[in-house]
Amino acid sequence: MKTKALAKQYCHDFIPYIWYGIIVSVVYILFGLLSVVDGQPPIEYQFKENFFLSPYIITIVTMIGISFNYRRFKLAIQSGVSRKTFWKAKMFFIAKATLIVNVVNVIISFINMKLGPSETYLYYQAYGKAFSNVFVQSISMFITDYVVLLFIFVAMNTFGTMTSLMNKIGKSIFYSIGVVCYMFVTNLLTQYSSQRLISRFYAHINGDAIFNFIFSIDAKVPRPYALIGFMIILTIIAALFNLLFTKLEQVKR
Amino acid sequence: MSKIEVKHLAKRFKFANKPLLNEVNFNLEENEIYGLFGENGAGKSTLMSMIADYNRPSAGQVLFDGQEVHENDEALSEIYFMNQDDMYTKKDKVSQIFSFVESMYQDYDVDLQAKLVKEFKLDINQKLNKLSTGYQSIVKIIISLCVPCKFILLDEPTLGLDARNREIFQSNLIETYSENPRTFVISTHIIDEIDRIISHVLLLQYGIIKMNGSIDEVSSKSYSVSGPAEDVNSYVDGVKVLDEEQLGRYKTVHFMDQLPDREVPASVDIEKMKLQKLLVYIMDRGKL
Missing domain, CATH: 3.30.70 (Alpha-Beta Plaits)
Known part of the structure; x- marks a missing residue:
């Protein structure tokens, strides 16, 4: 009872982030249209160019909303639940939130496909010929998107749960280290020696074969089964890490 | 009869020179009203938060009917901690917060809530963050008195309340206690106002319980x-x-x-x- 009630409240608090995502998308499209000068490129073309990014913008904005953990923790602990029940409520909420965001994204994607070629959508780029039946193809697209989005959301929430264990100083240090690591890695990637090292490592672990297997790229008719399975495994791993961090003591702000 | 046992409880914060709580031992019996007193920074809120499993102790344990409170849903559902912090969604209307709490507790007293809303003259259509400090405390007080928990911990419940609302709180606490006895632990600095309500005194000082006795025992x-x-x-x-x-x-x-x-x-x-x-x-x- 408490798990469902908590998840419902979390969803209620999360819904505004979908609106924020839609607002950001609209603003992005409008800014895109501003770049049209003297009808070049044509306004319809520019609109389509920007519109197809809407689901990804909504996903990014909602990812931020999913990541907040401390306020959810406060609500749960105030309501007399254990951390494990809180974690269950979070997972239940993420599953629901993913469904809502996915429905919004799929609707926008269908509009997008009506406006232009279906290949503008990532699923169709990889698995456009997976099923000949449009209905089955749509279901497959929905499930694949859902599973991928579920992993992204669980991973983001796990990240938020981890950072909520830190105070402001801890977070500042953590983010600073992140920025330094990012700069270090990007700098490393520009150097030929490190590129060679990475290529060797990639070849050593047979990276091509792994990615081909996961994305079914080398199959005659690529189907997303392996990707779905792989994402489910990653989601479970992320969820277990989430449980681990949830059980630790939160820092009082 | 349920009871909470606090055994050898200690709390040391990271980078602190000395522990805040040292070897704290006492029991909370059912259907009693305790006054938890101590100077500012004595550790009263921390002690309450550890009883409600908000924070983890550095040592010791809190038992509810002999079972560890930590990660125990059954025990935690019987303990309600009215925190000084904002625990509910600030952007929600008061009515939405009440509905949420009602959905969390099966036997939540809706009638008492309606009565208290009327007496405190609380506008439930206001958002929580738009209310004054006093009215934010009132929202928490109403929830605390209406939840069906055996142990209610109130940390500075009258913070920001005017004299009229403090009076309403006290009279309703006595009334609801008489109708439905349960344990209240009230931490406050305004001792004069609650000494007629409480039945037990707990005094926390230098990280230990300095005084633990019934009000009759102390005043006799x-x-x-x-x-x-x-x-x-x-x-x-x-x-x-x-x-x-x-x-x-x-x-x-x-x-x-x-x-x-x-x-x-x-x-x-x-x-x-x-x-x-x-x-x-x-x-x-x-x-x-």
Whole structure:
């Protein structure tokens, strides 16, 4: 009872982030249209160019909303639940939130496909010929998107749960280290020696074969089964890490 | 009868010079009203938060009916901690917060909630963050009195409340307690206002429970004797005096002992020492 009630409240608090995502998308499209000068490129073309990014913008904005953990923790602990029940409520909420965001994204994607070629959508780029039946193809697209989005959301929430264990100083240090690591890695990637090292490592672990297997790229008719399975495994791993961090003591702000 | 046992509880914060709580031991029995007192920073809120499993102790344990409270849904559903922090969604309307709490607790007292909303003149259509500090406390008070938990921990419940609303809170606490007895632990600095409500005193100082006893036990041994200085002096002669005040010839003497076995002069008044006076004395001197 408490798990469902908590998840419902979390969803209620999360819904505004979908609106924020839609607002950001609209603003992005409008800014895109501003770049049209003297009808070049044509306004319809520019609109389509920007519109197809809407689901990804909504996903990014909602990812931020999913990541907040401390306020959810406060609500749960105030309501007399254990951390494990809180974690269950979070997972239940993420599953629901993913469904809502996915429905919004799929609707926008269908509009997008009506406006232009279906290949503008990532699923169709990889698995456009997976099923000949449009209905089955749509279901497959929905499930694949859902599973991928579920992993992204669980991973983001796990990240938020981890950072909520830190105070402001801890977070500042953590983010600073992140920025330094990012700069270090990007700098490393520009150097030929490190590129060679990475290529060797990639070849050593047979990276091509792994990615081909996961994305079914080398199959005659690529189907997303392996990707779905792989994402489910990653989601479970992320969820277990989430449980681990949830059980630790939160820092009082 | 349910009870909470606090055993050898200690709390040391990272980078702190000394532990905040050291070897805290006491029991909370069912259907009693406890007053938890202590100076600012004594650790009252931390102690309450550890009982409700908000924070983890550095050592020791909190047991509910012999079972660890930590990660125990059954025990936690019987403990409600009214925190000084904002725990509910600030952007929600008060009515939405009430609905959420109602959905969390099966036997939540909706009728009492409606009565309290009316008495406190609370606008439930306002958003929580738009309310004054006093009314934010009132929202928390209403929830605390309506949740069907056996143990209710109230941390500074009257924070920001005006005299009228403090009166409403006290009268409703007594009323709801009489109708549906459960355990209340009230932490406050306004001791005078709750000494008529509480049945037990817990005094926290220097990380330990300095005083733990029923209000009758504490007040039966503490007296204030006042009257003309010479009469008071002759009456309390030989008694270990805790504190004394003198205004001209009029003197008041406070002590914690049996009354002297001698005739009380007609000019001398004897009354029970006020709890606030006694606690302030103990906190000042650091000893009983």
